[in-house]
Amino acid sequence: MRRTGERNGRDIGMASSAANWVRRSVAALRGAYYGWVIVAVAALGVFMSGPGQTYSVSTFIDPLIADFGWSRAQVSGMYSGGTLAAGFLMTVVGRLVDRRGYRTMLTIIALCFAGALFFMSTVQSLAALFFGFMMIRTFGQGSLTLIPNSMVPQWFVRRRGRVLSVLAIAGAASSAVLPFVNIQLIDGMGWRFAWIFWGCVLALVMAPVAWYFTRERPEDLGMLPDNAARRPAPSSAGEEGEQEDDEISWDVSEVLRTSTFWIVLIVVSIPSMVGTGAQFHHMSILARNGVSLEIAAAVFTVAAVTRVCVTPLAGYACDHFRMKFVIAVGMLLQAVNLFYMLFVASAPSAVALGVIQGTRMAILQLANAVVWPHFFGRRYLASIRGVTTMAMVISSSLGPLPFGLGYDIFDGYMEVLILMTVLPLAGAGAILFVQRPHKKADLT
Secondary structure (H helix, E strand, C coil): CHHHHHHHHHHHHHHHHHHHHHHHHHHHHCCCCCHHHHHHHHHHHHHHCHHHCHHHHHHHHHHHHHHHCCCHHHHHHHHHHHHHHHHHHHHHHHHHHHHHCHHHHHHHHHHHHHHHHHHHCCCCCHHHHHHHHHHHHHHHHHHHHHHHHHHHHHCCCCCHHHHHHHHHHHHHHHHHHHHHHHHHHHHHHCHHHHHHHHHHHHHHHHHHHHHHHCCCCHHHHCCCHHHCCCCCCCCCCCCCCCCCCCCCCCCHHHHCCCHHHHHHHHHHHHHHHHHHHHHHCHHHHHHHCCCCHHHHHHHHHHHHHHHHHHHHHHHHHHHHCCHHHHHHHHHHHHHHHHHHHHHCCCHHHHHHHHHHHHHHHHHHHHHHHHHHHHHHCCCCHHHHHHHHHHHHHHHHHHCHHHHHHHHHHHCCCHHHHHHHHHHHHHHHHHHCCCCCCCHHHHHC
């Protein structure tokens, strides 16, 4: 009994020491600008959204089909349905973040995501698969991108684009690392163990980091955004009348009454739909051109490397050029990406496709993170991002269908790719007419 008591005492002492170390570390970090700690936590969150992203889930599809004998159409239907359901929950998540705070919600979401991954390891039926997909898309793909991309703009204004590029790089790293790790785990221990592994990582790493290191706003620590000694001066790079005023914030009801919101939302949702559709049918499209599976798969690797290289430049562009011009360039690259797929028939052209794809992803994903706080401020950003994330998730769930129907009707992808190219071109034109809204004018 005495040995047991001593062992328990040592365990409690070790836990207390660990907690004290964390507190001392937080205190030491407060001597510097704490925003950089927030960036690190947010980047980890984006990276750990990976188990709920398509690039990770795709490695589980064949093992599921092999074990249960389900058709690919059945599994794809459950995934699309779960993604669609998850999209409608994003507005709820956004409002909860604004009400409960980033620290509480990021911790809860990490634990819920871990529970969802544990649930995926127990799947035995299509109904359970649908529910599991809905949960991992809600907590992973949706919430663990929504919260970090809403949290960081609370701490940075003038360097918002460059700082958010760190999160985009974390997402690119996740897309490069997780599929490889999944394959090793599935081959070695089985697909159920792979889900459990990532659930443990979320519960034992992401949740504690979120709880101990997340803080809400720089003002809570006696700081200002960008660690400024006073309020940041207006940026000379913006449009006339587009000075950064992070203290003027719009709530959701106000945002929904502006034409700017709806135009930007529709435009940035177009790549989510057409890009997901093209990616879902990527292997089939290139196979029709005579490209081998190995070369077609290499496009994703080239795109990931390109994203890492281009993202810092995209961040610089977001900080120094008008947002509508940055988005327009990304939309034009999306159109080129779709149209160029018709001509990819060799390894060099596949590499070029990867470069184009990675560049447009870097620009559009970062611009989508920057544009909302740029136009509508910081205070209600999570609720606003809840609405925009819902639209993005829903549009991504609808993307594969037009490509599949086009293939069945025309026995190929040429017609549907040409048709889909028109959408980002129209978006590039529409975004040029957007002006930053003025709250007083809109409310009178």
